[in-house]
Amino acid sequence: MNRSVLNVTYAVGFFALAAGLLVARANPATAYEPSLFTATPTAVWVGFGIALAIALVTALACRGRQQAIGIALGATTVTAIVSLPLIRNYRFAGMGDALTHLGWTRDIVSGNLQPHELFYPGLHSLASVLHFVAGIPIERALLLTVVVLFVPFLVFVPLVVRDISGNGLAVGVAAIVSWMVLPINNIATHMGVHTNSNALFLVPVVLFAFVAYLHRRSTVERLPLGLSPFSALLYLTGIALLLVHPQQMINVVVLVGTVAGVQYLARWRYSDHPMLDHPTAYTHTIVLGVIFAAWALTNERFQSALSGMATGMLSADISGGQTVDQRGASLTEIGGSLGELFVRMFLDAAVIGLLVALFVLVMWLGWTKVDRETSAFVTYFAIALFPLGGIFLLYFVGTPTMAFRQIGFIYVVLTILAGVAIAQAIGGLSRYFTMPGANTVAAVALGACLVLGLGTVYASPLIFSPNQHVTDQQYSGYETSFDHGVDDQPYAGLGYDPYRYDHGIYGLEREAPLTSAGTASGEVDPDEFEAGNYTGAYRGSDYYFAVTEYDVTREIEVYQELHHSEDALSDVSQQPGVNKVVSNEEFELYAVESTNATDGATV
Template identity: 70%
Template sequence: MKRTTNVIFAAGFFALAAGLLIARDQPAAGYEASVYAGTPNLAWACFGLALALAVATTLGTRGRAQAVGIGLGSMTVTAIVSLPIVRNYRFSGMGDALTHLGWTRDIVDGLLVPHELIYPGVHSLGVAFHFLGGVPIERALLATIVVFFVPFLIFVPLTAREMTDSATAMGFAAIVSWTVLPINNVATHMGVHTNSNALFLVPVVLFALIASLRRPSTVERLPFGISPYIVLLYLTGIALLLAHPQQMINVVVLVATVAGVQLLARWRLDEHPIVEQPTMYTPTIVLGTIFTVWTLANERFRTALVGLVEGVFATDVGTGAEVDQRGGSLAEIGGSIEELFVAMFLDAAVIGLVVGLFVLATWLGWTALDRESSSYVTYFGLALFPLGGIFLIYFVGTPTMAFRQVGFIYVLLTILAGVALAHLVGGLSGVITRPGANTVAALGLGALLVLGLTTVFASPLIYSPGQHVTDAQFSGYETGFEDGAEDRPHVGLGYDPYRFDHGLYGLEGEETLSGATVATGEVDPDEFEAGNYSGAYHGFDYYLIVTEFDVTREIEVYRELHYSDSALEGLDAEPTVNKVVSNDDFEMYAIASEA
């Protein structure tokens, strides 16, 4: 049996190594709308084999063998997340990621001090990689994504085991973590996105919380009787705060929920594991104070808070209108909200349903959990109510923030899913054999893994082309910004170019667009489609920027919903239009106004 297991592991790690080498051997030659399509099929076959063997050994073995199986699966998923680095992307991310790149560049250039940012964690680590590794800032930030991601894969199964002392729960939690449910590609992304990156640190804080509750107060004490796990809770909470405060406040809410349940239990119960656990009153106050002092001292946070309050009371802001608009646009290009839901959220919906039913069964006393393990499930389950309340506030006020909140909720659900699936499969093994139950679980989780991993990155599959930034794009933007007339705005085709100004020059200097007399923006699609190129931007002379990303998004993915191929081709025949910059992935036109 041991020899067979060793052969399986050898095959799995060989497949993983082969997949990485094959992917590395075929780097991206130009802009890629999908990292999935760009990566060779043979590499995906190798990754698939490694994951299949990892799932089988994680569920079918125990002890050291199970740990190696979890390691194989976690390393394979990390390899998939690392594909932009492996395949030599210059950078990935055209929205917030470029702004974060700019802030990192400002820190490197000495124009910005890290603590002046409300969330300097990602940027500071990127700066460290840049100086210590001697790599470009863009590549340093891509490496930071991976470094932040790894703790999620490690501490989700560790937290599930700490909650239940069950190797089975640990194995299931590990597999569910490989689906990367906190990433929804609506408001959380696998990229340089500090809110999303912070999500992957949350399980470290949760592990410290559960460990501080579970470990006896008479052992493992620091001087003055301080629990090392409480210290770890404070330190990881501060690390999370520096990564992004929104996820820190969610942790404060969770810890406060634990404290509230403990207070109620001590009032109503004489004997229960909750009564014997260390109280979370002080940690709630300490973490809440740290959060308050840090955030209220930052103007950016105060501005965001005001915007949220205004959004709550505005009548024309909310997720409902946004969903209706996107649903109509999808219908026009042959898609549907239902189709998109299956691709993006079916795996999350299944896990959410399983966890919801399990928590309810636990509260009704229908599970085999002991009273102490049930208390941890109760803590997480009850915390979903205030966390859900925050989601509703965001839903009404700032829709994007609502889906960020969903990301945090799914960190909790991922951990709870390990406990829930362990009990579900345990019950199923009483009906059929244990190997049969594991086989059913492996097939079901395998399907969820496919759904989860095919939407970790944006791609045309979810009507969102990949945000791969090539050398040619950076070069084109840099040439256009530096050689263009100062009084002419740079206008994008459905995309405002100011983000590239951030990425190339930072936000603290006074370069190019920041000194322009006319704001940047997007060309008017109706005027552009009518062939009125001169009047397509408020009657100004302007530079129109068209990248391979724009063409892929508007022509191939959106199927000419806003801009058509014929309108783009018409630029070359228009006498008021001159192409002034051109390379493989970038074109810039100087367009004279009607005046």
């Protein structure tokens, strides 16, 4: 492409991106949004779409500096999409673990908790620094931290592939696949304040340091005690990953240990192989393992997690298969199916995974023209997937949620391998078409996968999971309720336990709970609630019943009254023994007298 035309094309792309950002910023969220995607103005998506289309084509067709500009355009656009809760002025995002992380950050800021007292203080410490340095609210600092930790994923995936293969097309493909954000599955990994998921985006940084070490040919550059600069970088990035979340550090140790094992076998089996020229990873496996053990094994939270997994593996009541069956039955009741959900959430990931698997198989059979050096690195990562997959199976039997977290890490590795695999496929297509023709086919296919990937980067009704948007009204509603509620009266939610808001508003480290939501909370019993027994729907005692716009959207619109009906909810305030005590546009709190308190009367 003519350089002048290319420059104009890039200008159009960056202008479209800037226009999208300006429109998004000019249209902040004013109420709860069930879907971030549909609530964001169409003009924003038009601008982002133009930018991504230009970035995708140039990442495939260009090389050198021009390709780098295209990759930068695409990475910036994807970062903008991930930043939409921040750009559109969300009060906060995340109603589960995210609120607990908000509470811990609040504790660090207030001095009630020291960072080293947390098992994974990286996210919270960085947010605290941003809060103090920039003077922004803690909630906003956490949302900004999510973006800061996400960016390395987009930067280092193509860098790792460049170091592995040196193929410009593979670098461009790897960049595009990274824009799909495949490690996020919205089952156990989420785009938001979720330390396990946030740690996934730092893994390519550690792998880049590791690949750089393996590529080192000279022994001249040494630090004191003979330590390689790349080894030091690997240890430092590993420690950073450990502080964000130790589970992903375990996976890195397994991957590095697998590479060490492959190197040992190669030295025993071959007399001439590229692996023999790579420095060994034996010491790095031991050092990284010791760093993890020193941090984790003495931690009570880690011990309880191990105990829970062991219990799950030995118990017939806990299994991934049962979880899948239950979800499938629920989806059928609301008119969906596991097949439909799979297509929406995992089709792009399945396609990428299948392409990588086929490529590795064909490469091992010797049917490709991959050079021996690249083949060695692909073999390292591919063989590492076997023990990583074994860990997934253990999790699936014991704690299914952890299994889907493991899939997140596996897809970090697959994202890297996909760059090499798809580049080889495009090269193969070029023998039947021209190279521009092969790039066109690849651009269409990758573009479709990119739309699927970015369309599920945040939860939405599309995947039967509404956006976890915390609005000012919801936050202030819970805050008012906790501040003025009776101390020993528990709180119950509509399919949601309010204790997370207690964490987010007041923190977790205090001498005694400030509200009863910190010690006594739960959900109303769906059967009793639907039967009209509102006064007896929660543990047979007086309680506060909290309901938000998020709850109503989830239960009525998304779950289609599977557990709670609109009629039952609308009847609550009309019943004896039920009084509305707090109300705003998106939050209502009812004081409910128990059946015993109303002389055994039921509704």
